[in-house]
Amino acid sequence: MLRLDSTQSDFTERLTALLAFETAQDPAVDQAVADICAGVKTRGDAAVLEYTARFDRLPAASMADLTLGRDALQAAFERLPADLSSALLQAEARVRRYHEKQLMTSWSYEEDDGTLLGQQVTAIDRVGIYVPGGKAAYPSSVLMNAVPARVAGVGEIIMVVPTPGGERNDLVLAAAYISGVDKVFTIGGAQAVAALAYGTDSVPQVDKITGPGNAWVAAAKRRVFGVVGIDMVAGPSEILVVCDGSTDPDWIAMDLFSQAEHDEIAQAILLCPSSEYLDRVAASIERLLPTMPRRDIISASLGGRGALIAVRDLDEACAIANTIAPEHLELSVADPEAWLPRLRHAGAIFMGRYTSESLGDYCAGPNHVLPTSRTARFASPLGVYDFQKRTSLIRVSRAGAQQLGRIASVLAHGEGLTAHARSAELRLDAPD
Incomplete structure (x- = not known):
């Protein structure tokens, strides 16, 4: 399994190469x-x-x-x-x-002149x-x-x-x-x-x-x-573990296995400030891997796209985690809530030593359909909101048409769209 150190002069280049995944279609x-x-x-x-x-x-x-x-x-x-x-x-x-x-x-509000604005929420049909x-x-x-x-x-x-x-x-x-x-x-x-x-x-x-x-x-x-x-075009499964070096190394090794066993091109990465702890996790991996039914897949995944990375401290680990923007992020540290403000990009964050990623896969409650391949920088987990759609509601009163019509007329003429302007202007000073 690849070993990296954030103090290496070529660390950024090597991390970029590790994260590279060809998303272009064959x-x-x-x-x-x-x-x-x-x-x-x-x-x-x-x-x-x-x-x-x-x-x-x-x-x-x-x-x-x-x-x-x-x-x-x-x-x-x-x-x-x-x-x-x-x-x-x-x-x-x-x-x-x-x-x-x-x-x-759904929601709506009414302005002083009687104009109603709002949003109607409906479910997708099929x-x-x-x-x-x-x-x-x-x-x-x-x-x-x-x-x-x-x-x-x-x-x-x-x-x-x-x-x-x-x-x-x-x-x-x-x-x-x-x-x-x-x-x-x-x-x-x-x-x-x-x-x-x-x-x-x-x-x-x-x-x-x-x-x-x-x-x-x-x-x-x-x-x-x-x-x-x-919903999304999903890439290979990913897990990133940020650990302070105090979690049982067997637990972390198995957490890395849990995503590596999905696919030979899945990615499992561990960030830790302690090189000695990384050695212990590596020993756990070597000892536990032969016991796994899907050991060939795990081995290919860890050998091809996995890494054990030594970092200066947990602050740097969080900064690197934001660069990786992983699908699953395990925060296996003493006080996980304290580090949440530093973590901006992840599909799901699993906080604390007892929160294995596998619980999220099956029964914790949040959705396990998560953004992959660094798309957590702009995408979110699957949820109810993906099966609902929003329709804007606009009901303009006669008084509202006087004010809005003049604004729209000026802007429409500015865009050179005369029919837009005239459509608004015809309602100015119109009888009830």
Whole structure:
């Protein structure tokens, strides 16, 4: 695992190289995705069936074979062992309770002349959520996408999830059941995104698509943006740990593993003022790694994009953290709240030694769909507000039209837009 020291003369250059991730779409993938999206747009269900048979090794006679309604989702929930169903219900309740705090409401105010101004908040009519399948099953992703949509009041939630070889995961389907998903299609990849965006005879067109996926899914979401809304184009998972050197090094090693096990190109970084502590964490990594079922993925991630970085002090650690702008930031220090004012850019901040990032992934409450690849500098976690939209309200009184009309007339003439000006002027001194 790479070792860096902030006192090195070339530290900034080496950190920049470490953080570099090519977000530009592979031209070959982009072209293939363009062809798939065009096929689904023109041939609908037939194209979805063809691509699902080819990419997921899942031949189907019709889309009905790839469609699951509420009854099938309930059956999956009822098949779960008691401990799994209980954990799923508890996680859903915590996620729902947190997101209920985010609900925006409509508001308005009336000026002295009777002019009313305000904002009307409404839910999106229909959303599609993409849940990854393949390397791992992610019931938590179902909760994090579907629950805020349901809390927001979305009229219909459609879920797509790839089932390579036809293998369905009951935990994923059960999560869809308890979080209020209306219908599931067992399709994935670019063809699923295109089906949601354009609609087919079987898959209803949605207004927004949320949820993470691989490079093909990301390319498809880029391509259909504008036809539908999207949440974000997610990059590889990231964790940054800022530690004062007093946390059990085994805990920190496992926290780094928790994101590294997602993908070979995930990123795990530790910042600490103590080089001796970094040595202890490195020893923990070496000892614990052979015990991990996904050790090959973890090893590739830590070796390719991970780092243990010695810093001068926690002040500098916070400054570097703001540069990294990580998806997940663990603040494993004695007094985490004291350092919050120094931290401006992170998808989520996990405060204190007992707050492992994995708790946020599953059941703490806040959403685990977070900005990656330094986009936390300007982006936010997925939330209820992503499933609501705002409409401005304007009701101008006769008295208000006299004042506003004169202002608008001057500005419109200044822009050379005579019809705009005349539209306002016609209402000046108009009879009741």
